[in-house]
Amino acid sequence: MSEAGGGRGFGSSVPQRAPWSLVAATAAFCLVSATSVWTAGASPMSREEKQKLGNQVLEMFDHAYGNYMEHAYPADELMPLTCRGRVRGQEPSRGDVDDALGKFSLTLIDSLDTLVVLNKTKEFEDAVRKVLRDVNLDNDVVVSVFETNIRVLGGLLGGHSLAIMLKEKGEYMQWYSDELLQMAKQLGYKLLPAFNTTSGLPYPRINLKFGIRKPEARTGTETDTCTACAGTLILEFAALSRFTGATIFEEYARKALDFLWEKRQRSSNLVGVTINIHTGDWVRKDSGVGAGIDSYYEYLLKAYVLLGDDSFLERFNTHYDAIMRYISQPPLLLDVHIHKPMLNARTWMDALLAFFPGLQVLKGDIRPAIETHEMLYQVIKKHNFLPEAFTTDFRVHWAQHPLRPEFAESTYFLYKATGDPYYLEVGKTLIENLNKYARVPCGFAAMKDVRTGSHEDRMDSFFLAEMFKYLYLLFADKEDVIFDIEDYIFTTEAHLLPLWLSTTNQRLSKKNTTSEYTELDDSNFDWTCPNTQILFPNDPLYAQSIREPLKNVVDKSCPRGIIRVEESFRSGAKPPLRARDFMATNPEHLEILKKMGVSLIHLKDGRVQLVQHAIQAASPIDAEDGLRFMQEMIELSSQQQKEQQLPPRAVQIVSHPFFGRVVLTAGPAQFGLDLSKHKETRGFVASSKPYNGCSELTNPEAVMGKIALIQRGQCMFAEKARNIQNAGAIGGIVIDDNEGSSSDTAPLFQMAGDGKDTDDITIPMLFLFSKEGSIILDAIREYEEVEVLLSDKAKDRDPEMENEEQPSSENDSQNQSAEQIASSSQEVDLVDQESPEESSLNSHPESLSPADTDNAASISPSEQNSNPTENHETTSLDGECTDLDNQLQEQSETEEDSNPNVSWGKKVQPIDSILADWNEDIEAFEMMEKDEL
Ligand code: DMJ
Numbered sequence: 001m002s003e004a005g006g007g008r009g010f011g012s013s014v015p016q017r018a019p020w021s022l023v024a025a026t027a028a029f030c031l032v033s034a035t036s037v038w039t040a041g042a043s044p045m046s047r048e049e050k051q052k053l054g055n056q057v058l059e060m061f062d063h064a065y066g067n068y069m070e071h072a073y074p075a076d077e078l079m080p081l082t083c084r085g086r087v088r089g090q091e092p093s094r095g096d097v098d099d100a101l102g103k104f105s106l107t108l109i110d111s112l113d114t115l116v117v118l119n120k121t122k123e124f125e126d127a128v129r130k131v132l133r134d135v136n137l138d139n140d141v142v143v144s145v146f147e148t149n150i151r152v153l154g155g156l157l158g159g160h161s162l163a164i165m166l167k168e169k170g171e172y173m174q175w176y177s178d179e180l181l182q183m184a185k186q187l188g189y190k191l192l193p194a195f196n197t198t199s200g201l202p203y204p205r206i207n208l209k210f211g212i213r214k215p216e217a218r219t220g221t222e223t224d225t226c227t228a229c230a231g232t233l234i235l236e237f238a239a240l241s242r243f244t245g246a247t248i249f250e251e252y253a254r255k256a257l258d259f260l261w262e263k264r265q266r267s268s269n270l271v272g273v274t275i276n277i278h279t280g281d282w283v284r285k286d287s288g289v290g291a292g293i294d295s296y297y298e299y300l301l302k303a304y305v306l307l308g309d310d311s312f313l314e315r316f317n318t319h320y321d322a323i324m325r326y327i328s329q330p331p332l333l334l335d336v337h338i339h340k341p342m343l344n345a346r347t348w349m350d351a352l353l354a355f356f357p358g359l360q361v362l363k364g365d366i367r368p369a370i371e372t373h374e375m376l377y378q379v380i381k382k383h384n385f386l387p388e389a390f391t392t393d394f395r396v397h398w399a400q401h402p403l404r405p406e407f408a409e410s411t412y413f414l415y416k417a418t419g420d421p422y423y424l425e426v427g428k429t430l431i432e433n434l435n436k437y438a439r440v441p442c443g444f445a446a447m448k449d450v451r452t453g454s455h456e457d458r459m460d461s462f463f464l465a466e467m468f469k470y471l472y473l474l475f476a477d478k479e480d481v482i483f484d485i486e487d488y489i490f491t492t493e494a495h496l497l498p499l500w501l502s503t504t505n506q507r508l509s510k511k512n513t514t515s516e517y518t519e520l521d522d523s524n525f526d527w528t529c530p531n532t533q534i535l536f537p538n539d540p541l542y543a544q545s546i547r548e549p550l551k552n553v554v555d556k557s558c559p560r561g562i563i564r565v566e567e568s569f570r571s572g573a574k575p576p577l578r579a580r581d582f583m584a585t586n587p588e589h590l591e592i593l594k595k596m597g598v599s600l601i602h603l604k605d606g607r608v609q610l611v612q613h614a615i616q617a618a619s620p621i622d623a624e625d626g627l628r629f630m631q632e633m634i635e636l637s638s639q640q641q642k643e644q645q646l647p648p649r650a651v652q653i654v655s656h657p658f659f660g661r662v663v664l665t666a667g668p669a670q671f672g673l674d675l676s677k678h679k680e681t682r683g684f685v686a687s688s689k690p691y692n693g694c695s696e697l698t699n700p701e702a703v704m705g706k707i708a709l710i711q712r713g714q715c716m717f718a719e720k721a722r723n724i725q726n727a728g729a730i731g732g733i734v735i736d737d738n739e740g741s742s743s744d745t746a747p748l749f750q751m752a753g754d755g756k757d758t759d760d761i762t763i764p765m766l767f768l769f770s771k772e773g774s775i776i777l778d779a780i781r782e783y784e785e786v787e788v789l790l791s792d793k794a795k796d797r798d799p800e801m802e803n804e805e806q807p808s809s810e811n812d813s814q815n816q817s818a819e820q821i822a823s824s825s826q827e828v829d830l831v832d833q834e835s836p837e838e839s840s841l842n843s844h845p846e847s848l849s850p851a852d853t854d855n856a857a858s859i860s861p862s863e864q865n866s867n868p869t870e871n872h873e874t875t876s877l878d879g880e881c882t883d884l885d886n887q888l889q890e891q892s893e894t895e896e897d898s899n900p901n902v903s904w905g906k907k908v909q910p911i912d913s914i915l916a917d918w919n920e921d922i923e924a925f926e927m928m929e930k931d932e933l
Contacts, residue, residue, distance in 0.1 A: 042420060042421045042422040042425065042544065043421065044421045045421050045424045045425070047477070050424065050475045050476075050477070051475070051480075053424075053427070053428055053431060053475045054472060054475040054476055054480060056431055056435075057118075057431065057468055057471045057472045057475065058118055058119075058472070060431070060434065060435065060439075060444075060468065061114070061118055061464070061468040061472075063439070063443065063444070064078075064443050064444050064459065064463065064464055064468070065111055065115075065123075065464060067080065067083070067442045067443040068107050068108075068111075068443065068459070068464070069108075071083045071084055071085065071442060072084060072085035072086070072107070073085065073105060073107075073108060073130075074105045074108070074134050074135075075087045075105070076088065076100075076101040076102070076103065076104070076105065076106035076107060076461070077101065077106060077107050077458070077459060077460065077461055078107065078442070078443050078459045079091075079457040079458065079459075080440050080442045080443030080444060080445045080455075080457065080458070080459045081440060081442070081445055081455055081456075081457040081662065081775070082457055083441075083442035083443075086101065086458070087103070088101040088102075088103060088141060092740060092742065092744070092745040093745070094744065094745055096144070099142065099143055099144035099147060099205060100143070100144055100147035100148075100151060100460075100461070101141075101143070102137075102139060102141050102143040102148060102152070102208055103136070103139045103141055104135050104136065104137055104139065104152060104208075105130075105131065105134060105135050106151060106152065106461045107459075107461040107464060108127060108130060108131060108135075109131060109135065109151070109152050109155035109156060109159070109461075110151045110152075110155045110461035110462065110464060110465040110493065111127065111155075111461070111464040111465060112124065112127055112128065112131070112155055112156075112158060112159030112162075112180075113155070113158035113159055113161070113162050113465075113469075113495055113496050114464055114465060114468055114469050114494075115127055116162040116165075116166070116482070116483070117469050117472060117473065117481060117485070117496075118468065118469075118472050119480070119481070119482055121166065121171075121172045121482065122172075124159075124162070124163075124166075124172070124173075125172055125173060127159075128159060128163060128173070128176070128179075128180065131156075131159070131180065131183070132179050132180075132183075135183070137152075137183065137186055137187050137190060137208060138190075138208060138209050139208050139209060140207065140208070140209040140210065140216075141207065141208055141209075142205050142206070142207050142208075142217075142218050142219050143205065143206060143207075143208060144204060144205055144229070145191055145194045145202050145203065145204060145205065145206050145229065146204070146226075146228065146229040146232060146233075148187070148191065148206075148208075149191065149232070149233055149236050149237075150232060150236065150295075150491060150492050150493040150495075151461055151462070151465065151493050152187060153184055153187050153188060153191070153236045153237075153240065154235075154236050154491045154492075154493045154495035155465065155493070155495055156180045156181070156183050156184035156187065157180075157181070157184050157236060157239050157240065157243070157495060157497060158491070158495030158496045158497070159180045160178065160180040160181045160184060160243070161239075161488070161496055161497055161498050162483070162496060163176045163180060164176070164178075165483050165498075169482075169483075181243055181244065184240055184243075185240065185244050185246065188237070188240045188246075188249050190206070190208055190211070191206060192248070192249075192252065193206065193211040193212045194206045194211075194212060195252045195255075195256070196212060196213075197277045197278060198278060199259050199277055199278065199279075199280050200252070200255035200256050200258075200259050201225060201230040201256050201259055201260070201275065201277040201280075202225065202229070202230055202233070202252075202256060202277070203219065203220060203222055203225070203277065204222050204224075204225040204226070204229055204277075205219045205222065206219060207219055222277070223276055223277060223278060224274045224275065224276055224277065224283045225274065225275060225277050226273060226274050226275075226292040226293070227260060227271050227272065227273060227274070227275060227292060227293045227296045228291075228292055228293050228294050228295045228296045230256050230259075230260060230275065230277070230296075231256065231257055231260050231295070231296030231299060231300075232295040232296060232298070232299050232492055233252075233253040233256060233257075233299075234250070234253040234254065234257055234299050234303045234307075235299055235302055235303060235306060235489070235491050235492075235497060236253075236491060236495075236497075237249035237250050237252060237253035238250040238253060238254075238303070238306065238307055238501070239306075239497045239501055242501045242504045243501070243504075257299075257300070257303075257312075257315075259280065260275070260296065261315050262280075263275065263280045263282070264319070265282070265285075265287075265338040265339060267339075268287075268322055268326065268338050268339070268341040269318050269319060269321065269322035270287040270319070270322050270323075270326065270327075270336070270338045270341060271287060271293060271296065271319070271338065272284050272285045272286065272287055272338050273285075273286055273287065273288075273291075273292035273293055274292065282338065285337055285338045285339060286335045286336070286337060286338070286345035286346065287326075287327065287335060287336055287337070287338045287341075287345070288327055288333060288334070288335035288336075288345075288349075288350075288353065289323060289327060289333050289353050289356045290333070290335075290349065290350040290351075290352040290353030290356075291350045291352045291353075294352050294353065294355060294356070294492075295355075295492040297316065297319055297320070297323070297359065298355065298359050298492055299492070300312050300313075300315050300316035300319065301313070301316040301359060301362060301363060302362070302489055302490075302491075304316065305362070305489055305499075306489050306497060306499065306501060306502055307501075307502055308502050316363075320363060320365075322341070324365075324368070325341070326341035326342065327341075328368060330368055330371045330372070331368075331371040331372050331374060331375035331550055331553060332349065332372075332375065332392060333349060333353050333356060333372060334346070334347075334349065334392065340624065340627070343624070343627060343628070343631075344631075347391055347392050347635060348389045348390060348391045348392065348397040349389065349390060349391075349392070350388060350389045350398075351386045351387065351388050351389065351390075351401070351404055351406065351407075352404070352406060353372075353406075354376050354386060354404070354406035354407040354409075354410055355406040355409055355410060355492075356369075356372060356410070357369035357370070357372045357373040357376075357410040357413070357414060358406075358409045358410035358412070358413040358414070360372075361410075361413040361414060361416070361417045362413065366414075366417055366418070366543075367546055369410070369413075369414060369417075370414065370418075370543050370546040370547060371546060371547075371550060373407075373410050373411070373414055374546075374547045374550040374551075374553075375550055375553050375554070376407055376410075377407075377426055378394070378550065378551070378552075378553050378554035378555075379394055379554055380407065380429070380430075380433075381429075381554075382394070382554055382555075383396065383450040383451065384433045384436075384437050384450060384453075385401040385403075385433060385437070385438075385447055385450050386401060386404065386407055387399050387400070387401055387450045388400045388401060388402075394553075394554040396450065396451055399447075399448075399449040399450050399451050399452075399648075400446070400447065400448060400449065400450075400456070401446065401447040401450050402446040402447075402456070402458060402460050403434070403438060403444060403446050403447075403459065403460065403463045403467065404462070405462060405463065405465075405466035405467040405470060405494070407430070408427070408430055408466070408467055408470040408471055408474070409466065409470050409490075409494070411423050411426050411427055411430070411470070411474060412427075412470040412471075412473055412474045414543075415427075415474055418542070418543040420543045420544065422543065422544065422547070423474070424474065424475065427471055427474045427475065430471065431471060434467075436796065437453055437794075438455075439661070440455065440661050440662065441657075441661060443459050444459055444463065445457065445458065445459060446458045446459065446460065448648075448665045448743060448744075449648050449650075449665060451647060451648075451792075451793055452647075452648055452649060452650040452663070452665065452791075452792065452793045452794055453650060453652075453663050453793055453794030453795075454648070454650045454663045454664060454665040454666075454743075454794060455662070455663050455664075455665075456665075456743075456744055457742075457744055457771075458744070462493060465493050465494055465495065466493060466494040469494045470494065473485065487499055487500070576592075576596070576625035576626075576628050576629050577589060577592045577593070577596075577625075577629055578629075578632065579629060579632035579633040579635070579636045580632075580636060582629075582633070584600065593610075593626075593629075595617065595618045595622050596612070596617050596618075596622045596623065596625050596626030596629060597612050597613050597614050597615065597616040597617030597618075597622065597623055597626045598610055598611070598612045598626050598629065598630065599611050599612075599613070599616075610630065610633060612626045612627065612629075612630050614626065614627065645750065646668040646670065646676075646750050647668070647676070647792065648665055648666065648667065648668065648748050649666040649667070649668050649675055649766050649790065649791065649792055650663050650664065650665065650666060650789075650790075650791050650792070650793060650794045651663070651664040651666045651733060651766060651768060651772070651776070651788050651789070651790055652664075652788060652789040652791065652794045652795065653775075653776065653779060653786060653787070653788050654682065654787050654788060654789050655684075655783070655785060655786055655787035655788075656783065657783075658779070660789075660794070660795065660796075662775065663794040664743075664768055664772040664775060664776075665743040665748065665772065666733070666766035666767060666768050666772070666790070667748045667749050667750055667751060667766065667767035667768075668750045668751070668766065668767075669717060669721070669750065669751040669764075669765040669766065669767070670750055670751065670752050670753055670758075671717075671718055671721065671751075671753045671758035671761050671765070672721055672732075672758070672761045672762065672763055672764050672765045673731075673762060673763055673764040674764075675764050675766075675790060675791055675792045676792040678764075679791065679792075680789050680790060680791035680792075680795070681707070681730060681731045681763075681764050681789070681790045681791075682787065682788070682789045682790075683705065683706050683707045683730050683731060683787065683788070684706050684707070684785055684786065684787045684788075685706060685707045685708075685709055685733070685776060685780065685786050685787070685788055686699075686702045686703045686706040686707070686708060686709065686729075687702075687708070687709045687777075687780070688702075688703055688708045688709065688710050688723075688724055688727070688729075689702070691709075691710065691711045692710065692711045692712075692713055692714045692715065692720070693708070693710035693711070693715075693719075693720035693723050693724055693732075693734075694714045694715035694719060694720065694723070695723065696723060696726070696727075697723055697724065697726075697727040699727075700726075700727035700728055703724060703727050703728065703729045704727065704728035704729070705728060705729075705730060706729060706730065707729065707730060707731040707732065707733060707788060707790065708724040708727070708729040708731070708732045708733070709732075709733050709735060709773075709776065709777070710724060710732055710733070710734050710735070711734070711735055711737050712734050712735060712736050712737045712738075712767070713737045716753075716754040717734060717751040717752070717753075717754075717765065717767075718753050718754040718756075718758050718761060719754065720732065720734060720765075721758075721761045721763065721765050722760070722761060724763070725761060725762070725763050729763060730763055731763050731764045731765070731766075731790050732763060732764075732765045732766070733765075733766050733767075733768055733773070733776070733788075733790075734751065734765065734766070734767045734768070735768050735770065735773030735774075735776075735777070736767070736768065736769045736770040736773060737770070738769075738770055739770050740770060740771065741769040741770045741771065742769050742770070742771035742772065743769050743771075743772060744771070746769060749767070750767075751765060751767050764790050766790055776788070
């Protein structure tokens with residue numbers, strides 16, 4: 001970069017460094033200095049409170065890491081519900097997500113530098129020895145190049161960076177002689193064959209042992225990759241080159257970045273989500289800052305910081321302008337089409353974009369960072385975690401949450417930039433929610449569904465690599481970390497690379513780059529690495545004043561994606577035919593469709609399918625109208641499908657030693673008591689005889705007043721329900737008879753009735769897959785008395801419960817359920833929606849609800865006429881946003897009313913006693929494990 005650019009506005013304080021190093025150092029310098037700027041605003045947090053929270057983070061890390069090491073290592077990841085290691089090939093495949101697992105002790109490697117940040121130097125030394133002794137990088141396994149790079153190569157390099165730092169300090173790691181670096185180099189060479197394409201973009205997967213394209217490699221046939229997958233290599237690869245002197249790595253990563261840059265859409269300066277690695281054509285032409293693209297942008301800016309190469313900053317700034325012009329619709333960040341960037345490509349956002357405010361801090365654009373972060377925080381406050389995807393009006397779109405760290409990352413950077421103690425309070429909430437909802441006896445479990453609070457048997461390695469680092473650093477003062485964090489840059493997996501690499505083996509920094517930029521436009525540097533003393537001139541309330549208008553953004557929202565369409569009307573554009581008005585029998589409508597290039601195909605089953613060919617439209621404006629119409633139609637169709645589906649339910653084990661910590665995802669029934677309206681049913685469980693429940697029960701005395709367990713199969717669900725109800729059961733749980741089935745791998749489905757009137761069934765019925773069911777069955781074997789709660793959402797667990805007498809008689813539980821039923825008949829369920837991944841139904845003969853997923857743009861004539869005022873987006877299309885606000889407010893009040901704390905008590909239990917109980921739980925899980933859970 002030019003010296004003038006580097007020095008502008010902030011550069012004078014670290015004069016001894018080379019220019020590009022100067023930028024990196026000043027970036028850090030600016031961020032640090034901001035904390036001292038803060039003088040007023042949200043109440044400051046005392047040093048004691050910060051230390052307490054820091055210690056809590058340490059304890060949580062020990063719980064996660066300790067359980068991984070004890071119960072999972074050397075496996076790649078811990079399965080915290082079943083308390084064992086996840087070994088690829090031994091568990092049902094989860095698809096792409098398993099491509100991170102290479103049988104190389106992933107979690108251990110990903111945790112290395114976290115150990116040092118958290119001041120666990122002794123443990124770090126042990127961990128490094130284990131990596132050197134146990135890890136094999138030559139397994140016959142196909143892994144994701146992207147994940148292996150950011151987690152394993154990054155993990156080894158982060159470990160090496162801190163190992164040499166410690167060695168130099170003279171106390172720890174004195175025996176270390178670059179062994180981690182040698183492993184990193186070995187891995188780097190293993191990844192290189194992936195780049196053997198004409199474009200230089202890497203194949204998305206590689207076989208660690210056999211590379212690409214060999215018959216035994218089982219890879220090399222892919223044609224597409226995601227932009228982030230190809231564009232998130234430069235930090236690790238350049239670090240590897242600079243640490244070792246082998247320039248080839250940096251060269252390959254640069255070539256891939258150069259190619260992506262060349263292929264950007266030239267008029268919008270945006271990139272698509274996926275690209276053909278052979279032709280360079282965009283395969284998915286939607287563009288955002290979240291999934292599929294995120295870290296491509298991150299690495300452009302950070303490559304500039306680490307390597308000091310101006311072209312990276314130039315590219316980043318060009319993209320950033322485009323992002324702020326088209327994608328940023330504060331406080332939202334919405335995907336658009338690369339060719340038609342004024343057109344939103346979808347009406348929901350994904351959780352991965354939560355890293356973006358952090359990147360904006362590094363860029364120095366604080367205002368939108370504060371806005372987006374605040375919006376995300378409001379969503380978190382509503383659902384405890386950030387759902388994987390949520391709509392523009394903040395409803396859950398995809399309810400999973402795999403304990404992603406991006407929001408914590410942005411919180412940390414915003415605190416560094418503003419010094420506003422508000423962000424410490426945000427961090428405190430994150431800690432509380434993790435402990436309250438995700439902590440299980442054997443680690444932390446991902447949320448299967450943030451609405452029900454149910455868990456998934458998964459703890460991803462990034463949880464240890466990133467979450468604990470950012471949370472610890474958020475509360476740490478300089479002296480709480482044994483080295484200067486400002487001397488390092490965070491990779492996308494939060495691995496630490498030393499900034500001094502910028503001056504080492506820099507042979508590539510000036511060669512092999514696209515030489516498009518000889519003359520630099522200085523204005524691009526204006527807001528890069530700003531000094532926050534300039535950003536907050538005498539205004540410590542700056543951040544607060546930006547957040548304030550957004551405080552109610554989640555509860556009082558109009559659907560944004562639709563607003564754009566409305567805006568286009570106001571701006572005088574010809575109103576297109578609205579999807580909800582469309583009638584396939586109306587000749588006028590068909591005429592408009594034709595004009596817009598939309599053709600209608602009548603399917604045999606009576607549905608109609610719509611296809612748009614923009615080229616067939618009468619004019620470009622008509623083509624745009626057609627696109628908008630199709631978008632609305634897809635929304636409407638998927639909304640209607642979702643409305644026919646019931647949300648998942650929860651089975652929570654509340655008796656000793658579980659005390660509500662184990663929450664199982666359950667499928668609902670289309671008959672019987674509706675748990676969303678009647679809060680919950682609580683009772684002890686008993687197996688029915690016969691176990692399939694297909695005839696009159698022979699053990700009515702055993703199930704009377706209890707929740708009966710029945711096996712799936714042999715007869716209709718409704719028949720089973722009638723039989724257990726006649727025997728006096730207060731609820732039923734049907735357990736899948738397909739051994740090994742699990743909600744982790746199979747889409748959830750709802751139990752349909754038998755085609756007859758099912759009004760006579762009044763008890764609640766839920767479905768569990770075999771893996772979840774066996775957790776209950778094993779608990780009965782172990783503890784005999786097992787009490788569960790059937791509900792639409794897991795209830796807060798409270799340590800108080802653990803000290804209370806358990807309800808001892810069957811009648812108690814029966815009475816309690818009856819009371820609960822009587823007192824809760826007016827809940828409104830406005831938020832629930834199926835995840836896109838879960839919207840299709842299973843196909844067991846006796847069980848299916850008929851509402852299977854169709855092509856999103858297909859709609860049946862009868863669906864078209866369904867009452868549109870029943871769905872939010874359509875309601876808002878009518879301009880009834882005020883009513884919607886009221887409804888949403890009403891809903892959140894109802895949710896508060898139904899807060900289950902009443903039955904779960906509120907007293908605080910000392911931490912020691914909680915830990916003692918949890919140890920007991922761990923033992924219980926170990927026992928269950930022996931029973932081959
Ligand atoms: C991490 O592995 C990295 O941050 C990556 O860039 C995307 N997100 C996951 C965690 O959510």
